[in-house]
Amino acid sequence: MPRDPWSHAMMFLRATLFLDQPLKSKQLCTFVTILLVALIAGCKGTGQAIPEPLPADVLDEVPGRIPLNVFASLPLVRRMTLSPSGEHIASIQNTAAGKTYLVVTTYDGKDVRRLLASDNKRYSIRWCDWVNDERLLVGVGADDGWSNLRWTETRLFAMNRDGSNLKTNLIAPSRDHNFFAREYLPQLQDRVIGKLPGDNRSVLIALDLDHHTYPDVYKLDVYTGSRELIERSTYGMRYWMADRQGVVRLGTAVEGTIVHILVKPVGQDRWQTLRKYDALREPELTPLGFDEDPNILFVAQPLDGRTAVYSINLSEPHLPPILRASHATYDIEGGLIYSSWLKRVVGVHSRFDESAGLYWNPDAKELQTRVDLALPGRINDIQDSSRDGRRHIVVSSHATQPPQWYLFDEDLNRLTLMVDGYPKLVPKELVKPMPVTLKARDGTVLHGYVTRPTQERQHGPMVLFPHGGPASRDVLDFDYWTQFLVSRGWAVLQVNFRGSSGYGGEFLQAGFKRWGLDMQDDLTDAARYAIEQGIADPERICIVGGSYGGYAALMGVVKTPELFRCAVSFAGVSDLRALLTDKRQFLGYELGAERQLGAWWSDRDRLKATSPVNHADTIRTPLLIVHGAEDRVVPVEQSRAMVEALKDAGFTRLRYVELPDGDHHLSRQDDRVTFFREMERFLITHLDGAERSE
Incomplete structure (x- = not known):
């Protein structure tokens, strides 16, 4: 079952220290050209030199001890996703030489193609996803900076699974800008917020083309790059969420520490306030995503001091929320689990010592049980599934078992190991941690x-x-x-x-x-x-x-x-004060760095002392x-x-x-x-x- 594409839309409300969208962004007019050259030929990073390379470590040759390089190697796979039919698999793979590739293969592994390459210096392949069985979207990141301010730019590529029809300039400057801003390109261009059922050419994407840091929502053609404005960022919206039918239904605005969550009820054109609160003083409410029924919204909010997951019926706001998932010891922190074949949200990801999530749907729970019986004593995460629910990607691991990637074919009743993340690490040579x-x-x-x-x-x-x-x-x-x-x-x-x-x-x-x-x-x-x-x-x-x-x-x-x-x-x-100075230039400062550390001036004595x-x-x-x-x-x-x-x-x-x-x-x-x-x-x-x- 795939991770819900909308589940992390509000994770900025969590108490995190570091956010990476600056208030000012230097445009990169030649970004796509430079990056495409880099993808093909590789690029050379810059920075202060380190001491001369160290000689080979003879300690690596000690008999019976696992060599250092085995631990320090990047895992062979970072992400893997099934095409809607389950016939093709796209993955982001690392090599022994330290490079990263976007790889597409048939589910049986007979046809393997490397489509893009990164040396992980000035650019990286961040994520990939299928729009249809032919077309892939790829999020790419590259570092940028100006003066003492540094940040990461993201771009969105699209290509066919055979590598053809590569589109590196999906997001072009808007022709509707005024004269002074007509060449502005958003810093973040890979914020896809949803897909459109029945439309195999388009996705919904949030882009701040017209008002910096206030993105509008567009319908984007992943073949041509043409776009159509769907929703303006009224009320200062910074974060958007669409329902399963591809309708933009929720937006979030943040003013300092005040959070406004607005929804648009089914069949209405006016935005209504679902919740307004001060995140420093009041309980948080984090929207996670919609069910197949566009009236049902899942949210995370406190229950007895722990974060739990509830569902809210937006058509009947007078009804109390329904508790869906909670834990006596831990917060429920992950995103929703949406089943494409059951056509509903079936559970929620959250990492516990014994499992990777909680299910409230019996059919989904039964599938998880079958996988757990086949791979006992492990954390088995069903990370992606075909549209008909007959094939699944499973990531299996535990403390002494590095992640392994399996394909579970229900028609064949077969679980096949595809990739071992650290093939040279043998579980019996590793040590199990003991809880204290x-x-x-x-x-x-x-x-x-x-x-x-x-x-x-x-x-x-x-x-x-x-x-x-x-x-x-x-x-x-x-x-x-x-x-x-x-x-x-x-x-x-x-x-x-x-x-x-x-x-x-x-x-x-x-x-x-x-x-x-x-x-x-x-x-x-x-x-x-x-x-x-x-x-x-x-x-x-x-x-x-x-x-x-x-x-x-x-x-x-x-x-x-x-x-x-x-x-x-x-x-x-x-x-700490220098860190606050740096983070003040980024969005989310009040709810991020200042919330964690304190105020640069009024808390200066404590910050200096620590x-x-x-x-x-x-x-x-x-x-x-x-x-x-x-x-x-x-x-x-x-x-x-x-x-x-x-x-x-x-x-x-x-x-x-x-x-x-x-x-x-x-x-x-x-x-x-x-x-x-x-x-x-x-x-x-x-x-x-x-x-x-x-």
Whole structure:
């Protein structure tokens, strides 16, 4: 069953720190031409040089140990989708050489075609989807910037499944613009909000061609690029949603922290307010999508402190919402599951330790049960299906099983393994994490996982591994960082500190404006718990993290230097006020960065006190700092400033590596290999060696 195409239209209301649409966007008049050349010939990234390439690591040759490159390789598949008939499969695949391809094959794998290529430097293939059995849409991203402001541009390509009729200029400048804006091209051009039943040539797309950051909705011909205006962005609409019949029925406007959700009832032309609220002070309501009945809208809203999914009958607004899915421990955070053959929404995706979603439809639940019986002990996610429901794409994984992609053919009653995401990783050589529960110093209950090289081993070296986000959550699933660290003999402790998502609004909001304070104390308490339980040697603990986790690593050696023997920060934040300055230039600032961190001016004393860059003169713990020069989430200047501050303080126990083409997500294989090799050597030196911080 496919992921609902409209389910994430309102995810901006979640407590996320980083949004990527700037208030001003530099037009790229030659973008399509340059990008097409790049797709064919490859392109060369720019950025600050890193040190000379490291020699081959002899540690990779240790008998019986999984080579570093096996963990650092990109997974072979990132996305896979069935054509409506189920006869063809489109996928985004990575190669051992570090390139990414859009690949189309027949369902039996006999006819394979590579259509587009990316080197993941200045551009990337973001997603693909079928419009009909012949035509594919492809979302492509490329980095851009002006002065100190950087962002990502997206473009929309279309092509036939054999690679013919490639259209790279689907979105051309509008002829209706005034003289001064006639060549403006939107920054984001791949926001497809729906399809049109019975129309195999067109999709609905949101484009801010006429009023910057206020997109209108157009009907777009995916063969010619011609478009027809469907809905104007009245009332300051920024986000749109269409029903299953292809009618634009819902829009959302945001003014600071005030959210307006408007709907257009069936058969009416006037917009009506469904909900207006202050997202900082009132319970949130997040539209997820429509059922086949255009009067039925699914929404996410709180229930007993946890996010649950309800359905609302827009034709009878006086009736109370109907509860569809909830969980006693976790928020329901995913998108809707829509069954094309049952013609209805049948459930909702949400990641739990035991399943990938919840179903309320018995037929859909029965299908899921059959898949689970065929692949027991795993999380089996039915990610896409043919229109008739006879063929399905299943992604199957668990903590010691990297993702595998299967085709389930109901007519043949056969489940066929198509691609193993990490074919050289053998489940029996990986280690299953064990759930742990502990209490922070103020009594707050924290959940997490500990993964140990040998369960019987006591007081061994340990890595405290805080997740990024910080509005994210570690779950019981395959994690290539964790498995790599454990393979080298280090236990790994992951803890969902306050401010993590998934445990209800109160737990999430307990992290707001508490960076370096309660959130950091949770990590400290988790490390001490590991010592008390005999998991970690108190003299051999290192804190390692990326993004927010990188910030926590830096703050850890500032706040509790006696606890950590070393620290690794990948793409970490070091200066909270500088980060706020950067994020103020982007949409969603009030509900994103400011909501998380606080106000640049009125909270300045706290922000300065909890910024590691301002404490460089107190740091004595060995540090490895790595950052991508093309990071569009946490600017590379964050690590550069930290390194400069450390040098000014006379600190010498530092290794800084800058990845010239690196992004925030280690999307390039070369960058993953470089980072893992640097991290391995650093940890062997400081965590396994005799050296101890001063």
